[in-house]
Structure formats: C-alpha cells, structure tokens
Amino acid sequence: MITAEGLFKKYGKIQALNDASLHVSEGTIHGLIGPNGSGKSTTIKILSTLVRPNKGQVRIGGVPLKKGRAIRQQIGVVPETPRLHEYLTAREEITAYAKLSGLGRAETSDRVRAVIKQLDLGAMQNLKLSRFSTGMKKRVALALAMVADPPVLLLDEPMSGLDPVVRRQFKDTILGLEGKTVLVSDHDLYTVDELCTSVTILQQGRTLIEDNIDSLRQKVGKVSVDIKPQDPAHIPNLAAELQQMNRVTSAEVEKDRVVASVNDPETDIPEVIRIAAIHTDIVEARPSKISLEEIFIKLASGGDET
Ligand SMILES: Nc1ncnc2c1ncn2[C@@H]1O[C@H](COP(=O)(O)OP(=O)(O)O)[C@@H](O)[C@H]1O
Numbered sequence: 001m002i003t004a005e006g007l008f009k010k011y012g013k014i015q016a017l018n019d020a021s022l023h024v025s026e027g028t029i030h031g032l033i034g035p036n037g038s039g040k041s042t043t044i045k046i047l048s049t050l051v052r053p054n055k056g057q058v059r060i061g062g063v064p065l066k067k068g069r070a071i072r073q074q075i076g077v078v079p080e081t082p083r084l085h086e087y088l089t090a091r092e093e094i095t096a097y098a099k100l101s102g103l104g105r106a107e108t109s110d111r112v113r114a115v116i117k118q119l120d121l122g123a124m125q126n127l128k129l130s131r132f133s134t135g136m137k138k139r140v141a142l143a144l145a146m147v148a149d150p151p152v153l154l155l156d157e158p159m160s161g162l163d164p165v166v167r168r169q170f171k172d173t174i175l176g177l178e179g180k181t182v183l184v185s186d187h188d189l190y191t192v193d194e195l196c197t198s199v200t201i202l203q204q205g206r207t208l209i210e211d212n213i214d215s216l217r218q219k220v221g222k223v224s225v226d227i228k229p230q231d232p233a234h235i236p237n238l239a240a241e242l243q244q245m246n247r248v249t250s251a252e253v254e255k256d257r258v259v260a261s262v263n264d265p266e267t268d269i270p271e272v273i274r275i276a277a278i279h280t281d282i283v284e285a286r287p288s289k290i291s292l293e294e295i296f297i298k299l300a301s302g303g304d305e306t
C-alpha cells in the first residue's frame, strides 16, 4: 500500500534522510521507529506531500508522490505537533476540517458524527479545544485525520506525552481501526510493540531493518527479569542461586538488583521469581524492557542484517 524507496532529504547541511525505505502492506499497522532525529517525521512529511525528497520514489496505493492531490485524498495525517483552533469546539473543528477535505453537507454531518462516536468524543464535543488535555487534543487530531475516511493513516508519534491510561486507550483505538493501513512512528519500540505487526527501524536517516515484529523479537532473543531483594547483602547469593537454574542463561548483578536472562518469558519469568522468593524477600521483580538501543546493538553486532 505504501512503498518508499531510496529516500534522501537534506535540510541545509543536515542529511535528514540518507537512503530510507519503507514498505507497508495494505490493512496492516506498521511501526516507524528510531531515536529522535533519525528521520521519522521527515519520512512522514514526505509521504504527506508536505516535504519534497531530494531523491527517491514513493507510491501510496500505487499513486506516485507527484500526484499530490490524489495522494492527499488517500491519507489522513496526525502530525508531530497537531495545530488545532483552540477557540473552536471539538465538533466545530472536526466539521470545518471535513468541509475542507471536500465532503458535502450530508456526508460531513454523517462522518463528523461517526468519528466523534468512534473516538469517544461525544461528552466533550461542545467544549472549546482550549479546555482539552493533551490526550484529548490527540484524540481530536486523530478524528481530523479520520473524518474523510481515508484508507491510509500516517500518525507521527501519536502517543508521546500521553499518560499510561490514555496511551492504552489510544492503542485500543488504533487497534480497532478496521481495514485501514496505518503507519505509526515512535522513538520507543515498546510503544509500537503491541500495536504493530511489522516495523521499519531508522537510524540516522537510513533504514536499518524492516521486519515482522515477532521475528525481530526472536532475533534479538533476550528477555530478562530484574529482581530487587530487600536486603542488598543477599544479592551475590541470589545471583549464584539463579545462575544455577536451567532456565536462566545468565544472572548478573546490577547495583541493587539481579538481572536474570531467560528464553521464554511466559514460563521462565514466574519460575525465576518463585525461586528467588525462596532465597530472599523481594521488593520488586519485573521483566526488563528490551530497549531500541539494545536491539540496535544486537542487530549491529549480529551482522546478519542489511
Ligand atoms: N525543517 C528542518 N530544518 C532543518 N533541519 C531539520 C528540519 N526538520 C528536521 N531537521 C533535522 O533532520 C533530522 C531528522 O529529523 P526528524 O525527521 O524530525 O527526525 P525524528 O522525527 O526521527 O526525530 C534531525 O537532525 C533534525 O534536526
């Protein structure tokens, strides 16, 4: 549905994109991930026809980028920093946007009603946007992107700056978008983790890897559990005990905790915690995040990826 090949973009002396590529299949939710400054927003702006690449080919639904109007008719965009008219109510803002998108009168009122319902904005629809929280504003921004019912949604870090509850709601909303092709960027792999089936990882403007997220996780392989005992004096002994478990590939001491690496999070983590609890009183035990950085390091040192 979306293909971008060999994208280059320079802002003055800054090479924002340096051979980025991206492929998103129809009807899937695809993550665009990479650290800040890696070129995510530039990529999304190019796909949105807001920024022209110096080089590269883009097609959305088979339409080449130079047919700007035809591209724009297929996409709904949530920009990095959505600009809303704060003096309008949510309903007024969404209605104005629907009309700008070229919807007729009857269609406008149908679609406005539909997105307000879909994004659960009903109770807030007649309040001025200046009174909205960050999370509610993001919701309105998503409503604007969806009101013309485009087949493709481009969401630039839609979940950054949201509290965990709103993030959860947002994830559920995006997961509930049936039949849409969704590109969602974030700087944290964990945000896109439960959302996406495939990802593109950008590093310094270049596509480092494109893959199905499950196979990516398998390649990286490492899952660990952090255990913090109440008595720090127990740490060396705890590490030694956990190290002896068959399930534990390594047990390392890190400051006030032991980090035990395992292969199968489902069965191994509870078992590691159970054994640890026999040896010491545990203050905290949690599965540790595989950071994007760790994935980079793993993949870069693995050398089996292009
Ligand atoms: N309008 C601009 N003018 C100059 N440099 C820019 C502009 N937009 C982005 N950049 C630079 O391009 C690089 C990529 O930025 P961006 O695409 O925003 O990355 P990301 O969204 O991954 O954080 C960064 O070094 C950024 O500072």
Ligand SMILES: [Mg+2]
Residues within 6 Å of the ligand: 040, 041, 042, 080, 156, 157
């Ligand atoms: Mg960005």
